[in-house]
Amino acid sequence: MILAAATNENLAHTSNVLIYSSMAVYLLAFFANMAEWIFGSRSKVGRTAAALTTNAEAGAAASAVKIQVKQKNGGTAVLERPQVVTRAAAGARDVPDGPGASGGDEQGDLYGRIAISLTILAFLIEFSGVLTRALSVQRAPWGNMYEFNLTFSTVAVGVYLALLALKKNVRWLGLPLVTTVLLDLGLAVTVLYTASDQLVPALHSYWLYIHVSTAIFCGAVFYVGAVGTILYLFKDSYENKLANGGTPGRFATSVLERLPASQSLDKFAYRVNAAVFPLWTFTIIAGSIWAGDAWGRYWGWDPKETWSFITWVAYAAYLHARATAGWKGRKAAYLALIAFGCWIFNYYGVNIFVTGKHSYAGV
Amino acid sequence: MSKTNTPEGTESTEQEAGAQLSTAPVEDRGPTLPRLGVIGWVRWFWRQLTSMRVALILLFLLSLGAIPGSLIPQSGTDPLKVTDFQKAHTTLGPLYEKLGLFHVYSSVWFSAIYILLFVSLIGCIVPRTWQFVGQLRGRPPGAPKRLSRLPAYATWRTEADPEQVRTAALAMMKKRRYRAHLAGNAVAAEKGYLREVGNLAFHMALIVMLIAFAWGQLFKFEGGKLVVEGDGFSNVLPQYDDFKSGNLFDSDRDLSPFSFTLDKFTATYARTGPEKGTPRTFRADVSYNQGADGTSKKTSIKSNHPLDIDGTKIFLNGHGYAVNVTVRDGKGKVVSQQAVPMLPLDSNISSQGAIKVMDGYRNAQGKKEQLGFSAWFVPTFAGAGKGTMFSQFPALDFPVLALNATHGDLGVDAGLPQNVYQLDTSHMKAFKDSQGKPLKSRLLPGETMKLPNGAGSITFDKNISEWVTFQISHQPGDTWALGGALAAIFGLAGSLFIQRRRVWVRAVEGPDGVTVVEMAGLGRSESAKLPEELGDLVGQLHAQAPSAPEPEPSTSPTAVPAAEGAETK
Ligand code: HEM
Numbered sequence: 001m002i003l004a005a006a007t008n009e010n011l012a013h014t015s016n017v018l019i020y021s022s023m024a025v026y027l028l029a030f031f032a033n034m035a036e037w038i039f040g041s042r043s044k045v046g047r048t049a050a051a052l053t054t055n056a057e058a059g060a061a062a063s064a065v066k067i068q069v070k071q072k073n074g075g076t077a078v079l080e081r082p083q084v085v086t087r088a089a090a091g092a093r094d095v096p097d098g099p100g101a102s103g104g105d106e107q108g109d110l111y112g113r114i115a116i117s118l119t120i121l122a123f124l125i126e127f128s129g130v131l132t133r134a135l136s137v138q139r140a141p142w143g144n145m146y147e148f149n150l151t152f153s154t155v156a157v158g159v160y161l162a163l164l165a166l167k168k169n170v171r172w173l174g175l176p177l178v179t180t181v182l183l184d185l186g187l188a189v190t191v192l193y194t195a196s197d198q199l200v201p202a203l204h205s206y207w208l209y210i211h212v213s214t215a216i217f218c219g220a221v222f223y224v225g226a227v228g229t230i231l232y233l234f235k236d237s238y239e240n241k242l243a244n245g246g247t248p249g250r251f252a253t254s255v256l257e258r259l260p261a262s263q264s265l266d267k268f269a270y271r272v273n274a275a276v277f278p279l280w281t282f283t284i285i286a287g288s289i290w291a292g293d294a295w296g297r298y299w300g301w302d303p304k305e306t307w308s309f310i311t312w313v314a315y316a317a318y319l320h321a322r323a324t325a326g327w328k329g330r331k332a333a334y335l336a337l338i339a340f341g342c343w344i345f346n347y348y349g350v351n352i353f354v355t356g357k358h359s360y361a362g363v
Numbered sequence: 364m365s366k367t368n369t370p371e372g373t374e375s376t377e378q379e380a381g382a383q384l385s386t387a388p389v390e391d392r393g394p395t396l397p398r399l400g401v402i403g404w405v406r407w408f409w410r411q412l413t414s415m416r417v418a419l420i421l422l423f424l425l426s427l428g429a430i431p432g433s434l435i436p437q438s439g440t441d442p443l444k445v446t447d448f449q450k451a452h453t454t455l456g457p458l459y460e461k462l463g464l465f466h467v468y469s470s471v472w473f474s475a476i477y478i479l480l481f482v483s484l485i486g487c488i489v490p491r492t493w494q495f496v497g498q499l500r501g502r503p504p505g506a507p508k509r510l511s512r513l514p515a516y517a518t519w520r521t522e523a524d525p526e527q528v529r530t531a532a533l534a535m536m537k538k539r540r541y542r543a544h545l546a547g548n549a550v551a552a553e554k555g556y557l558r559e560v561g562n563l564a565f566h567m568a569l570i571v572m573l574i575a576f577a578w579g580q581l582f583k584f585e586g587g588k589l590v591v592e593g594d595g596f597s598n599v600l601p602q603y604d605d606f607k608s609g610n611l612f613d614s615d616r617d618l619s620p621f622s623f624t625l626d627k628f629t630a631t632y633a634r635t636g637p638e639k640g641t642p643r644t645f646r647a648d649v650s651y652n653q654g655a656d657g658t659s660k661k662t663s664i665k666s667n668h669p670l671d672i673d674g675t676k677i678f679l680n681g682h683g684y685a686v687n688v689t690v691r692d693g694k695g696k697v698v699s700q701q702a703v704p705m706l707p708l709d710s711n712i713s714s715q716g717a718i719k720v721m722d723g724y725r726n727a728q729g730k731k732e733q734l735g736f737s738a739w740f741v742p743t744f745a746g747a748g749k750g751t752m753f754s755q756f757p758a759l760d761f762p763v764l765a766l767n768a769t770h771g772d773l774g775v776d777a778g779l780p781q782n783v784y785q786l787d788t789s790h791m792k793a794f795k796d797s798q799g800k801p802l803k804s805r806l807l808p809g810e811t812m813k814l815p816n817g818a819g820s821i822t823f824d825k826n827i828s829e830w831v832t833f834q835i836s837h838q839p840g841d842t843w844a845l846g847g848a849l850a851a852i853f854g855l856a857g858s859l860f861i862q863r864r865r866v867w868v869r870a871v872e873g874p875d876g877v878t879v880v881e882m883a884g885l886g887r888s889e890s891a892k893l894p895e896e897l898g899d900l901v902g903q904l905h906a907q908a909p910s911a912p913e914p915e916p917s918t919s920p921t922a923v924p925a926a927e928g929a930e931t932k
Contacts, residue, residue, distance in 0.1 A: 081898070081901055081902040081905050082517045082518065082519040082901055082905060082910070083517060084515055084516065084517045084894050084897050084898045084901060085511075085515070085516045085517065086514055086515045086516075086893075086894045087514055087516075205667040207667075274859045275859070275860075277855065277859065278852055278855045278856045278859060281848075281851060281852050281855060282852050285845075285848040285849075285852065288848075289845070290667075292841065293667045293668070293669065294666065294667050294678075295678070295834075296585065296669070296676060296678045296680075296834045296836045297583075297585065297836060297838060298838070298841060298844065299576065300439075300440060301432055301433075301437065301439065301440065301467075301468050302440065303433040303434075306429050306430075306432060306433040307433060309426075309429060310426040310429050310430065310433075313422055313423075313425050313426040313429075314423075314426050316422055317419055317422040317423050317426070319859075320415065320418060320419050320422060321419055323385075323387055323415070327416075327419065335423075342426070350433070
């Protein structure tokens with residue numbers, strides 16, 4: 001019996017060591033990301049301005065719209081298949097995507113790759129940290145905010161790496177993501193740290209696994225979407241400034257020029273948010289089924305329930321805004337950020353400032 | 364939004380080709396004021412209410428309106444806190460009261476927002492459904508004049524004749540499960556109608572959920588009952604310790620007849636490891652009778668596993684210990700023998716309670732008096748000399764009861780509701796021990812505390828019972844709510860993941876007698892896969908109608924419209 005307890009304590013300790021190690025590796029990844037951006041700044045790219053000015057000059061021409069080509073070689077056809085020409089939807093600004101943080105600079109790109117490798121390593125270490133933590137308490141590692149924070153950042157990085165693995169153009173996420181993961185972990189180990197602890201019996205239900213795991217996953221994906229939205233807002237102002245003949249500062253130019261076009265960022269954010277919205281809906285429903293079993297009512301306007309609902313409605317408003325012509329772009333982006341703000345408040349604010357049935361976790 | 368230069372015509376081509384690609388209402392820009400007259404105003408108001416812009420605003424208001432309810436105490440969930448708040452904030456309290464901020468979710472203004480939203484929703488769904496039915500009955504619109512303006516476009520020249528190309532294209536599109544038909548010189552095809560089905564299903568499911576929820580709120584009831592092992596409960600109003608119900612609830616009609624007895628409660632706890640003390644199982648074994656005089660059945664109720672009798676659910680809500688005590692007067696006559704529930708204070712069930720002897724007791728002088736004992740109970744005592752009455756473990760390993768004894772008037776006749784776990788000591792006097800200090804003592808099971816001067820005694824009986832609080836609730840309509848919720852998820856997934864798109868294939872004879880094939884695709888705004896899909900279609904059709912050799916450069920520009928303003932790399 002004492003042996004078992006000792007093993008558990010050892011595991012908890014191992015978990016802590018792993019978490020600190022992952023932080024160290026994330027820190028290295030952070031520096032590598034920085035190096036990528038710094039080396040990349042040597043390259044002089046002014047594609048946005050070029051695209052926007054040629055647009056303006058070609059205003060009278062038949063078409064000012066830029067083209068991006070999908071080229072796929074037809075499988076069975078003897079001849080090469082005709083090219084499909086695509087153009088942006090009417091009314092949209094058409095700007096090419098930036099070249100990425102490395103700006104085409106070879107050394108920068110090398111650092112970028114190192115950053116990704118380090119991020120993968122850190123992810124694996126952090127993941128093992130979460131796993132050992134779970135083993136040490138013999139339950140899912142979602143019992144308090146410390147564990148929640150760990151799982152949250154692990155999943156966010158996991159989503160980023162999965163998108164990379166799917167060959168999506170998301171390397172630009174690296175620096176902001178790693179930076180915030182470091183902040184999140186820092187907060188976890190300093191302020192929120194809780195020794196491995198017990199769960200109240202209301203949490204003994206398989207709905208814990210279903211409801212909480214999807215909640216964390218949704219949060220991580222919403223977070224990735226929010227980063228996209230913020231960068232979109234920056235890039236969009238930058239493009240607007242250029243389109244109106246302004247000259248943005250050199251730093252802004254250097255950084256923003258390398259990001260994808262505002263259109264692409266906006267689409268990225270939309271897709272990410274839209275893809276996870278049904279899962280968020282499911283999370284809330286799963287939560288209320290569980291509440292029905294555990295507390296005898298499936299909906300009782302408990303603060304946590306209320307804020308999940310608020311978050312849900314805010315994201316629904318965002319999706320509506322996108323579906324309605326007049327509300328695309330910046331206005332919709334602000335809605336998306338408000339919605340994410342609601343999510344964050346539901347997570348931190350409600351746990352810390354508001355008492356309700358969900359405040360079992362302690363901090 | 365952004366002011367890029369849109370070439371003349373692009374927008375209109377796209378709008379025309381994309382007409383009815385969704386059933387979303389066309390946004391009329393800015394409120395045009397109606398002509399005077401009641402009907403004009405009503406119609407204007409209705410159009411505003413069912414516009415997407417207003418739907419958006421209402422959604423936003425709904426989430427904004429839900430906020431105060433999460434920050435201000437609500438009488439529905441925590442009436443005590445509301446009272447505290449009102450005491451602490453004498454200016455804000457009445458103001459909040461007026462604004463309904465203590466019951467936000469049933470307040471007039473909150474109801475107004477969601478009722479407007481749902482009226483808007485219905486006003487939106489009905490025409491959209493009709494429109495969609497019309498679209499299903501009709502056919503995809505014919506090809507716009509200038510296919511090259513569309514978001515994805517391809518063209519080539521072939522020696523196959525136009526008729527042949529169109530037939531092949533029609534067959535191909537149908538095989539790919541497009542709804543396709545020949546319109547003039549082009550094949551028009553459309554796919555992804557399930558998106559609209561999903562979207563409509565989602566919005567209808569929202570209505571189902573709302574109605575189910577409202578229904579549940581009106582007819583629900585929820586009550587609590589503390590039952591000590593061996594005792595029972597039958598489902599009639601006076602038996603409840605506390606009871607809440609919806610506005611249309613009728614206790615005669617809606618309380619289904621059943622009764623149950625708590626035979627035994629079992630709790631086990633982790634004895635080792637980091638989770639030491641954590642409950643492993645909570646189980647209440649009960650015998651219950653369904654209906655007025657059904658036969659008795661046995662079952663057990665666990666946390667997360669309520670007992671369901673005719674749709675009324677009985678939940679295991681809390682538990683604790685009840686101490687059995689026997690109180691005797693100075694002559695040794697038993698005046699009270701009761702199981703007294705103790706209120707748990709921490710996870711190791713350190714508990715507190717009050718033992719009250721209301722009547723039957725006469726003091727040494729033979730006068731009627733009441734007795735009151737403040738009690739502290741721990742199921743696992745740390746050990747003598749280790750001081751405090753804090754339990755070390757939730758199970759009954761080393762139970763100890765500590766008592767303070769008082770006598771006098773318990774004040775129960777004053778008519779005020781009393782907390783069963785606390786003594787009102789304002790009219791009570793403490794018994795004194797030999798040193799003149801208030802009498803108190805710690806008892807092990809079976810031990811007796813003697814009251815001074817022949818005032819009697821109290822015995823802590825060996826059998827310690829457990830009690831359980833049951834929450835008994837009934838919320839009709841929850842299966843509808845669940846069904847609506849599931850439909851909403853599937854509808855939503857369909858609406859967000861399915862692309863509705865159109866493809867046109869035009870084949871005409873060019874001026875030089877060679878057939879020109881043009882293909883174009885149009886989807887909803889976020890169509891990443893559209894060009895890829897069009898590429899596949901192009902590849903397939905191209906295999907059947909391969910490119911003709913390049914004409915001399917002087918051929919007419921219409922043959923190669925791609926060159927027009929579009930660069931291909
Ligand atoms: C009760 C609150 C409502 C919620 C939670 C809600 C939620 C949603 C969501 C999440 C979508 C996104 C699906 C997509 O992008 O295809 C959507 C689409 C849509 N909603 Fe709502 N909605 C509500 C009320 C309304 C109302 C009142 C209207 C009409 C005035 C409306 C009209 C539409 C339309 C037309 C679309 C689809 C646009 C398209 O074709 O993409 N909704 N809604």
